[in-house]
Amino acid sequence: MFLGTYEPKLDDKGRLILPAKYREQLAGGLVITRGQERCLYVFPMREFEAIHEQLRAAPLTSKQARQYLRVFLSGAADEQPDKQGRITIPAALRTYAGLGRDLAVIGMGTRVEIWDQAAWQDYLSEQETEFSDTEEEIVPGVF
Numbered sequence: 001m002f003l004g005t006y007e008p009k010l011d012d013k014g015r016l017i018l019p020a021k022y023r024e025q026l027a028g029g030l031v032i033t034r035g036q037e038r039c040l041y042v043f044p045m046r047e048f049e050a051i052h053e054q055l056r057a058a059p060l061t062s063k064q065a066r067q068y069l070r071v072f073l074s075g076a077a078d079e080q081p082d083k084q085g086r087i088t089i090p091a092a093l094r095t096y097a098g099l100g101r102d103l104a105v106i107g108m109g110t111r112v113e114i115w116d117q118a119a120w121q122d123y124l125s126e127q128e129t130e131f132s133d134t135e136e137e138i139v140p141g142v143f
Contacts (some may be wrong), residue, residue: 002107007117010101014094018085019105022112026081032093033076035113037123040089040097042112045078089114 006019018026031048035041043051055072058065075096079087089099097116104120106113115123 001109002112003109004107006105008103008105010089010094010099010103013088014091015086015088016103016105016114018081018087020085022105022107023081023085026087026112029078029080030087031076031078032087032089032114033072034093034096038097038119040093040099040114042114043110047110048076 002022002025004019004021008017008019010016025044026042029045031043031045033041033043052073055065055069058069060066075093077090077093081087093099097114098119099114099116100118102117104115104117106115106120
């Protein structure tokens, strides 16, 4: 399971050193793609394959499903971490997420998200207030 927040730097070649705690789970390969809220999603290859199978079940007659699949899959890039645990984030994905040099890499259970650090801080400060003020059950039976 991917947990926590890390603040690595993007190097001049568009490479990111994966947090040490994530490396073993991503050593077999990974897929980086566009995520919601202008971040990037990083999935272990097996997890991405399972998601792809679920997405394939969407009806071809659904315009919304076709549009989502196009955006989600057309930006996807498969990567293999090098011996130092680095991956290259393609330029188009760096642009999509507005990535600068300072990043926030956050664990989201089955995936990792990569954010521009300033964008993450803005998002988090906005959401923390809403989170702490939540009065209703968001996930039934959990909280």
